[in-house]
Amino acid sequence: MQEQRFSRRTVLAQLAAASAAMAAPPLLAQGKWPDRPIKVIVPFAAGVSPDVVTRIISEPLARALGQPVVIDNRAGAAGIIGAEIAAKSPGDGYTLFMTVNSIMGINPNVYTKLPYDTFRDFTPVTQVALVPYVLVTGPNQPDATLKDLIARAKAKPGSVDYGSLGIGSGPHVVMEMMNNMASIQMVHVPYKGSPLADVMAGQMPLAFEPATTAIPLVKSGKLRALAITSKKRSAALPDVPAVAELLPGYDGDGWQGFYVPAATPKDIVARFNTEIVKVLKQPDVQRRLIDLGLQPVGSTIDEFAKVSRDEYAKWGKIAKSNNIRIDS
Template identity: 40%
Template sequence: MSRSPGYDDMMIFCRNIAIIACLGLALSTSADAQEDPSKYPTRAIHIVVGFTPGGGNDLIARIVGQKLSESLGQAVVIDNKPGGGAIVATEYVAKSAPDGYTLLIGASGAMAINPAVYARLGYDPVKDFIPITELGSFPLILIVNATSPIKSVADLITFAKAHPKEANYSSSSAAFQLVTELFKQKTGAPMQEIPYKGANDSVMAVISGQVTATIADAGPVSGQVKGGQVRALAVTSPTRAADLPDVPTMKEAGTDVDAVLWSGIFAPRQTPPAIVKKLEAELTRIIREPDVAARLKPLGIQPVGNSSEEFARILAADIARWTEVARAGNIKIEQ
């Protein structure tokens, strides 16, 4: 087939135009992906929660998210991705773009305790994330049925040692299991774990008399304590809970158990330092506001708001601590 004069030149010209267009598109896409951190944020921020709506971590996210939206001038969307003890949500954020637009509400269960008990995880809390700030910490409460003859921590230890086949406890996650395992290791009390799907089910098992005891979140269970449905034996924090001033600490009750859980904000690793610092400054300010503290108090949550570096040290220390507890208790979960 014969070609008209200049055909080859025209083809070369068109090819070059196509290459230039593709390069322009690639550069435009790259520029969008590498947004100027000083202009952050320019669109909605998503905070991912690994639990269903209505729980403690979800409520923290919504309280803080509303304030963050007001201060940054962009929408903050709460994405609930429950499943696998927050594993689903944590893996999702670990694989998200490190641009500051996908953040994680990371509880100590997912970030410090899951790595201690799961043989395999699809994320590494240290290698895959940057801790931005610890939003809040909260104690747990050791409870028994209100009609139980067990009226103190010492009574529970005595009962468990005298009835090793009968003494048991309910647990709804690896976090509660390991805190109870720590109690067992410190006291020598032989108690068998009875797993339940959720925290409410775990507490109801105590109320209905299905189990001897449980360790539960202070916020959700304080109402049952005040209502006389359960008896609080001790709190796991170093100081007494403001909402339950008559309940002793574990140390006051004669046991060397100190366990405080926490929730914080994490970003995917490689998020630009300027964005991390901006989020850190905003979130630490927000969590310390009096009206935020007032909304968190009924949940049994103590506002914290520390630096990224300090939060990273807490995370590393907790991973080491709970790994040792799991190893001593021979606790390993296969997926």
């Protein structure tokens, strides 16, 4: 029944978006777009990974479009504040939304009510990068490998705690997916912010942390890495195994990508896709993203639309099977 409702909603959303796009003036065809700055709404504070990535892309994108690209940070409420602002922005081709999988694929499955709809209110542009999570532990913790951790958790169910950014966050759901696949029961301790300080101090045994923040701490010796969520090992941490090496089929990477308000004309969406993908293929941009521990992508519109649908379904199953819900 749930799948039927989702399918009908998706069809209605696509029809509404198509109607809006048909009604919109063909600004690109008239040569009138862009004639003013492009705004990129980033639903996080300055300095965190999606903001940094947006700033890497914004300068070459501005050159390609011939207009400034202005970043508008709207942090708060697990990204919901920024998503609502983006969803309600005019579909005139002057708003981009840089977002992540937790906002578009996890939040809709966890929060009982949201002021935005992933499929009704947005049109995908391109997936920018994959964002691995690194399973980190303190230097003095007992587990030398992921295999050791799983063995200890199996021997004493409920005896191992892990921290996360909060209920329904990316680190929470990827850990629960690992719990399910390994048939273990580690105990979730949600934080209002990052648990890394407690992990480094040995007060919290472990956590999944985005690669952008985890890698420098691992390389400095302040944390130890047990595994990474990518299907394969990361070039930034070649000695750290993928979870999938022990649990085949595991894939817990997050991602970053651009969307636009649903009513944005199709020709402008296509132009955004073309120019952003070109930027992502530039060697300097790729190097800077890889140095952050990310994997550059640059997908087609249709490819990213499929990723969005698949991620929604994937994390919906994890949320449901682990009773991850937030009343809102």
